[in-house]
Amino acid sequence: MRRKTRLIVALDVTEESKALRLAADTKDYVDAFKVNVPLVLARGMGLIDKLAKIGDVICDFKVADIPNTNRLIVDEVFRHHAKGIIVHGFVGEDSVRACVDAARGDVFVVAEMSHPGAERWNAPIADEIARLAVAVGAAGIIAPATRPDRVKALRAIVGDKLILSPGVGAQGGTPADPITAGADYIIVGRAIYDAENPRAEAEKITREIARAAATPLPR
């Protein structure tokens, strides 16, 4: 990824035309487009190829299967010119390693999710998953923008690996907080795709990111 604006827009829509328009509208202000499973099930992987012509695409597929199946999923994703894929860490080292080995781009491991249900089994092992991500050579991790203290703690674990933080906007996180806490990118969905002017909203968020990033804070 270019790491210019530090903003990733989540194309959490299910219409192809809407996804493509959103990508075209916001491309000047985002470093990557994040695509989830519902959109791909509805529109097929051909949409990834189309989006990849507009900008960098990260497939947020939360890959969580046995090593061989993970490998096949990752193969397919990069065959369609994605630049990155998001995979789960809790399935264990062999499954994550299979993704990293198969990837022709960045693998991001979900360290910690932000919904209430994640408190029970995911949150207690988030630090260990982050260590696993480092150990297997992943490009980075996913950590919740809604919990800047956790972003900070995970930054201390992953060193110079990338941290991508979803949950900004509709889920309650601010653009500034995760950046100040050490995130490399924030992921914004609804606040952009539901905005009357997605391009203007994306621009506004990049300004907030830039301000937060300019604030000198020890990492």
Added chain:
Amino acid sequence: MRRKTRLIVALDVTEESKALRLAADTKDYVDAFKVNVPLVLARGMGLIDKLAKIGDVICDFKVADIPNTNRLIVDEVFRHHAKGIIVHGFVGEDSVRACVDAARGDVFVVAEMSHPGAERWNAPIADEIARLAVAVGAAGIIAPATRPDRVKALRAIVGDKLILSPGVGAQGGTPADPITAGADYIIVGRAIYDAENPRAEAEKITREIARAAATPLPR
């Protein structure tokens, strides 16, 4: 599902023609076809509609996202006439409940996986995940055919919920052991789709299942 042969064949191939031929060849001996993510990424969800005309389809998508995304995935799966979907439990109650609420068919929750990496974080919480599956009203759980003792232990937890057991054949499990231990269905992939005569192999396995099921053992 019809619960006739208690055999589910995993269509773990990536060619549409091969998947359809395998389904047609084996349909008289299987209760359902299991489809995984690589096949759907390669061929699209239209293949699910085609397979659904041959027999019951279970989408093994290992769904593991936040509740709203899970709901959208489940919606899409049943829109294409699948009869069941396999989801992860570790993401927590809200995520699993979102699947059950959205499903127009059976939701199976992965209680325990069989690859080595699952020993670390999945195996220790398998019993709790099984209890969660019961609590949210899932149709059943996934438990490894390679570990009949675990199938037996999970049976004691889930009562009359269904247990589907993958790992028979190439991964080392026998058809008889998980059935004797209390599984309702066994899932067989490679041993059938790599067989010279998949139909004959499926028939052979159903005979082994029937023999094991006829052996009276206390549950």
